[in-house]
Each structure stands twice: as structure tokens, then as C-alpha cells.
Amino acid sequence: MKILIADDSKIARKGVLKSLTAAFSGEFDYREASNGFEAVESFAAYRPDLVFMDLTMPEKNGIEALEEIKAMNPAAKVVIITADIQKKTTEIVSELGATGILNKPVTAEKISQIITKLV
Amino acid sequence: MMNVLNDDRKDALTEIMNISYGMATAIISDSIEAHANLHVPKIHIVGTEGLENYVNSKTSKKNNYFVSVQVFINKLDGESIFIIDDKSALQVAGIFMSDADETIENEDDIVSSIHELSNILTSACVGKIAELLELEVFFHPPAVDKQSGEKIAEYKNFENFSKIIVVETVLDFRQEKIHGLLIFLLKESSFEHLLIALDKYIEQYEI
Numbered sequence: 001m002k003i004l005i006a007d008d009s010k011i012a013r014k015g016v017l018k019s020l021t022a023a024f025s026g027e028f029d030y031r032e033a034s035n036g037f038e039a040v041e042s043f044a045a046y047r048p049d050l051v052f053m054d055l056t057m058p059e060k061n062g063i064e065a066l067e068e069i070k071a072m073n074p075a076a077k078v079v080i081i082t083a084d085i086q087k088k089t090t091e092i093v094s095e096l097g098a099t100g101i102l103n104k105p106v107t108a109e110k111i112s113q114i115i116t117k118l119v
Numbered sequence: 120m121m122n123v124l125n126d127d128r129k130d131a132l133t134e135i136m137n138i139s140y141g142m143a144t145a146i147i148s149d150s151i152e153a154h155a156n157l158h159v160p161k162i163h164i165v166g167t168e169g170l171e172n173y174v175n176s177k178t179s180k181k182n183n184y185f186v187s188v189q190v191f192i193n194k195l196d197g198e199s200i201f202i203i204d205d206k207s208a209l210q211v212a213g214i215f216m217s218d219a220d221e222t223i224e225n226e227d228d229i230v231s232s233i234h235e236l237s238n239i240l241t242s243a244c245v246g247k248i249a250e251l252l253e254l255e256v257f258f259h260p261p262a263v264d265k266q267s268g269e270k271i272a273e274y275k276n277f278e279n280f281s282k283i284i285v286v287e288t289v290l291d292f293r294q295e296k297i298h299g300l301l302i303f304l305l306k307e308s309s310f311e312h313l314l315i316a317l318d319k320y321i322e323q324y325e326i
Contacts, residue, residue, distance in 0.1 A: 008159060009130055009131075009133060009134040009137070010127070010130045011127070011130050011131045011134050011320075011321060011324055012134050014324040014325070014326075015324045017326065018324050018325075018326050021326060055157070056137060056157045056158060056159045057159070058159060082141065083137045083138040083139075083140065083141030083142075083157065084141045084144065084145070084157045085141050085142065085145045086144065086145045086148050086149075086154055086155065088148070088154035089154070089157075103141075104134075104137070104138050104141065105134075105138060105251070
């Protein structure tokens, strides 16, 4: 399985990776992106099976990146990981076709629940 | 332990502030029933000797500012200062008061709104830092004052603190961008506790 982890914070990317390693028993390959622009570029080039993406990122935010990724591939599986816990944000990203939303900080348990649903 | 906020520690602190801002924004947006856009907080570390220049670079002598000071104690021991110009402060009051179906009648209404906003921001930021880093902290209520731009950086108790964390904030409610400076003044022992706790926080994500 190919996974793209997009977050401007290195420690947040590490957190997703560690939680993923603990939660998912299968083999996976991954790439990292540190802003929304890189996330879209990397999605186009790498064609991941699953994307974990932050919302508040520089250059291009996660909502814009999600829109572009979904325009490229409406079936793309994008899980939003965000510190923004407003109900309206959840509605916006759901309407844009996000596969799931996890609130920061992520844990292996949260990742495990979403992976179980998706894989 | 190097007594500095290196890149990894700064990244971890920024991420924690990001989570804190998420909480604070949700509290405010729930209370005013309006969605807000969250921006990545920008964090800078300055020494006490550099704060005046830094604040002066971010403020104008021509403007007036509302300044909210809040003391927090325990393992995180220090003060927060929230600085917002009077135009943004009026916007904040407009948002808070209009939601309560009230109109701004005098400066006390603005002071009250800034009191509320700064309390939410400081409690969310320092409280979340304390929670994630397993440090206890207690808060005193904020005190809000109006100051001229010329006096803004003349803060009284610099000598009690050694490290200063500045968070540049943008709160984006109802298409209104509200800029503010949130400054945390920490005593040396608190800064050391913070670094130890940040290292522990980083270690938990090492594979």
C-alpha cells in the first residue's frame, strides 16, 4: 500500500507514521509532503492508495489540496488530520469528499480505526 | 541538554500551538456560532533584551493598543501578554457583542471582549502545552489595559523572565482577519521544564 503523509509539521508527520506502523500490520511505502502544494504534486506523481493530510498548511491549505486531489481522482482516499475541531470544518471537508477526519494529536488507536474501515 | 529551542523543539511547540489554536478557535466559533479559518501560528523566540525591538517592529507608534496580561504559575511559571490594535479590538467586540444581540456602548465593552478573547487564547495555549507535556499550570485572570503605541513595549517586569515565546496570531472570523501578538514570558526554570517536556514529546514519536 502506498501512503502520502502531508503536514507542515515534521513531528506531526512522524506521529502519523509511528501510529501507522503500530496500527497497520501490512507492508506499506510512504512519501511525505510539507505543504498543500507538495501534497498535490506528490499525489499526481506517486498515486498513493491513501492520503493523510493536515488542513492548516502553508503555500496551499489542506482544503484547497483536497479539492485538487479529488478533481484529479474522485475516488482518492483522503483522511484529514486537523487541529481544527469546528463542526463546520468537518462539514466542509466531508462535502469535499474526505474519507475521514481525525483530530490532532493522532494516536495509533485513531489511525487503527480508520485503517480498519478503509483497508 | 542544550538550553535552546532547536528546530525539532520549535516544530513540536508549533504543532502543540496549532492544536491549542484549534481548541481556542472552536470555543470562540461555538460561542458566536460562526465558522473561523485556522491559520498556522508563527512562533519566534526572543530574549528579554530583544522583545522591545520585536514588539516595535510589529506595532505602530501611531496606533493605540489593548494589552491583556495574564499570570500563570506552577511548573510553567510566567505571564502571557496579548496585544491587539484598537481597530482589531473593535472588530472583536463587534463579533462578541453582536452575537449577544448587544451594541458596543463604551470602551468597557471592548475591554470585556479582549479580556474574554485573551483568556481563551492563553488558557488554550498554555493549558494544552501543560496537558500534552504533562505539566500542571494555574491561571490568574487577565488584566486588560489600553496603551498608546509609544508605550507598548515598555513592559515592567522583564528582569524576572529569561525566555520569551512570541506567537503571531491571525483569527479569521466572518471574513474579518484579526491580527494579534500573543507573547509568553517564561522564567528560566519554566523554560527548562518546557525543553525537557518537549524532548519527551518528540521522543514518543521516534520509531
